[in-house]
Each structure stands twice: as structure tokens, then as C-alpha cells.
Amino acid sequence: MSVAPRLKTYLDLVKFEHTVFALPFAYAGMLLASMTQNGTGWPGLGVVVWVTVAMAAARTAAMGANRVIDRAIDARNPRTAGREVPAGKVSPAQAWGLVVVSLVVMAFAAAQLNPLCLALLPLAVVFLIGYPYTKRFTWLCHVWLGITDGAAAAGGYVAVTGHFAPTAWVLWAVVIFWMIGLDVIYATLDRDFDVKHGIKSIPARFGIPRALKMAAASHALTFALLLLVGVVAGASGWYYLAAVAMGAILLYEHRIVNPDDLGRVNVAFFDANMWLALTMLAGVIVDVTWRTLT
Numbered sequence: 001m002s003v004a005p006r007l008k009t010y011l012d013l014v015k016f017e018h019t020v021f022a023l024p025f026a027y028a029g030m031l032l033a034s035m036t037q038n039g040t041g042w043p044g045l046g047v048v049v050w051v052t053v054a055m056a057a058a059r060t061a062a063m064g065a066n067r068v069i070d071r072a073i074d075a076r077n078p079r080t081a082g083r084e085v086p087a088g089k090v091s092p093a094q095a096w097g098l099v100v101v102s103l104v105v106m107a108f109a110a111a112q113l114n115p116l117c118l119a120l121l122p123l124a125v126v127f128l129i130g131y132p133y134t135k136r137f138t139w140l141c142h143v144w145l146g147i148t149d150g151a152a153a154a155g156g157y158v159a160v161t162g163h164f165a166p167t168a169w170v171l172w173a174v175v176i177f178w179m180i181g182l183d184v185i186y187a188t189l190d191r192d193f194d195v196k197h198g199i200k201s202i203p204a205r206f207g208i209p210r211a212l213k214m215a216a217a218s219h220a221l222t223f224a225l226l227l228l229v230g231v232v233a234g235a236s237g238w239y240y241l242a243a244v245a246m247g248a249i250l251l252y253e254h255r256i257v258n259p260d261d262l263g264r265v266n267v268a269f270f271d272a273n274m275w276l277a278l279t280m281l282a283g284v285i286v287d288v289t290w291r292t293l294t
Contacts, residue, residue, distance in 0.1 A: 010098060013067055013084040020274050022152040024281035026055045029156030029171050031288045032233050036167065041288025043160045047113065051159050054109035055152050061102035062128040062148065068095035069132035077193050114162040124151060139205040142183045150175035166232045174225045181218035184211050186269045188262055209259040216254050223247040235287050242283020249276045
């Protein structure tokens with residue numbers, strides 16, 4: 001296979017386009033940290049570059065590990081049997097090789113930022129690699145995923161300041177509950193398979209109607225935390241306008257998915273949440289620009 005098709009296969013393996021979920025929150029954390037510490041929303045090109053590299057590498061490592069660890073489960077599930085590892089397009093050894101390379105890149109990028117980013121790396125690896133195993137033991141696997149992805153937002157903040165602060169913690173909480181809600185919605189697609197094969201999830205444990213109510217509650221808390229970000233960060237009205245838009249997106253997400261019609265779960269999972277993440281970033285960019293200029 002030539003280079004271009006092979007590259008596409010690896011990008012498909014890790015669903016690289018889904019990086020748009022966590023990366024905007026990492027950028028948001030980075031910009032808000034710079035505003036607090038430097039009085040300007042621009043943290044410097046070096047920080048932007050290394051945060052981007054670290055976050056992309058972290059997500060690639062996590063997804064690569066997820067795909068290879070879950071290959072036997074995916075092979076039995078008609079919805080996932082065509083994924084690259086169970087379909088034989090990428091061997092387990094090749095997938096693990098991608099994971100190792102990604103972790104090395106992430107470590108190098110963290111070292112370019114500050115000592116705390118590097119010191120937190122072992123803990124980050126545990127969460128990145130550990131997620132696929134959680135669904136074998138607990139329906140709280142969605143919480144593990146939320147904590148893992150939420151670290152991107154806090155990591156963006158720490159990359160600038162070298163320490164944690166209230167804004168970083170609240171941003172982390174935003175992504176935790178956002179990811180819990182969206183992952184529960186996505187898990188409804190595999191509820192019957194999960195029950196049959198002993199895979200743990202909130203839909204498998206509580207049923208789809210209750211699971212969707214729990215996802216809605218998680219997203220209601222997400223909206224409240226988005227408003228709290230504005231309070232602790234001293235944001236302008238521009239940020240709150242974006243927060244209201246994000247609340248509307250979350251509401252739309254739950255309006256198009258119901259227990260009797262899961263046909264638009266993928267729209268709710270990818271499209272709606274992609275726009276939410278981009279709205280967050282746009283709101284923070286406008287906010288810090290406004291506060292920098294005024």
C-alpha cells in the first residue's frame with residue numbers, strides 16, 4: 001500500500017477528525033490562562049504549537065490503544081466489525097506501534113512546555129490507556145472517559161501557567177460532564193450488544209430511556225459549569241453569549257434523540273458536539289481579544 005492510502009487508514013483508525021472535540025477546549029484553557037497571567041489572550045506561538053502537538057498525540061495514543069485493546073469485542077459487533085484492526089487493515093502490532101510513537105511525541109511536547117506538564121505525563125498515560133478496560137468492569141466507564149478528555153482543557157491552562165487554578169478545574173469539570181453525556185448517548189447504539197456480551201455502560205445497566213435522562217442531566221450541569229467558567233475567569237459578555245449558544249446546542253442534541261428513535265445519534269454525537277466545541281473556542285477568542293483591547 002502506498003503512503004497516502006496507508007496514512008488515511010491510520011487516520012481512520014484513530015478517527016483523527018474527532019480531535020476537534022477536545023482540542024478547542026485545550027485552546028480555550030490556554031487562552032484564558034494567558035489572559036489571566038499575561039493580560040493578553042495570546043500565549044505565544046511556541047505554546048500554541050506544543051499544546052497542539054501534545055493534544056493530538058495524546059488523542060492518537062488513546063484511540064489507537066482503544067482500537068487494539070477492544071479488537072475482539074469490535075469483531076463481534078456488527079456496527080464495529082469493519083474497524084481497521086478487526087478487519088485486518090491494521091495489525092495489532094502496527095496499532096501498538098502507533099500508540100508508542102504517539103506517547104513519545106506527547107512526552108517530547110510536554111517537556112517543551114513546563115515541568116508540571118512533564119510530571120503529570122505518567123498519570124495521563126494511565127488514563128489514556130486505561131479507558132478500554134473500564135467498560136469490562138464498571139458502567140462508570142463514561143466518567144473515566146470524561147476525566148481523560150477533560151484533562152485536555154486543564155492541560156491547556158497548565159501549559160501556560162505551570163500550575164492549576166480555579167479556571168482550570170472548572171474547565172476540566174465542563175468537559176467531564178459534557179463527555180459523560182455525549183458518550184452515554186453514543187453508547188445507546190450498542191445497548192443490546194453490550195447486555196448480551198457483558199460490556200458495562202450506563203445504557204446497558206439502566207436501559208436507554210433512563211440513560212438518556214442521565215445524559216440530559218449531565219449536560220444540564222455542563223451548561224451551569226460553562227457559566228461558572230465565565231465567572232471565575234472574569235469573562236466579558238461575549239463569552240456568555242457563546243455559552244448560551246452552547247446551551248442551545250446541547251438542548252438541540254437532546255431534542256433529536258429519544259428512546260424510540262436513535263437514528264440521529266451520530267448527528268447528536270459528532271455534528272452537534274463539533275459545533276459546541278468550536279463555539280466554545282470562538283467565544284473565548286472573542287472574549288480574550290475584547291478584554292485585551294479594552
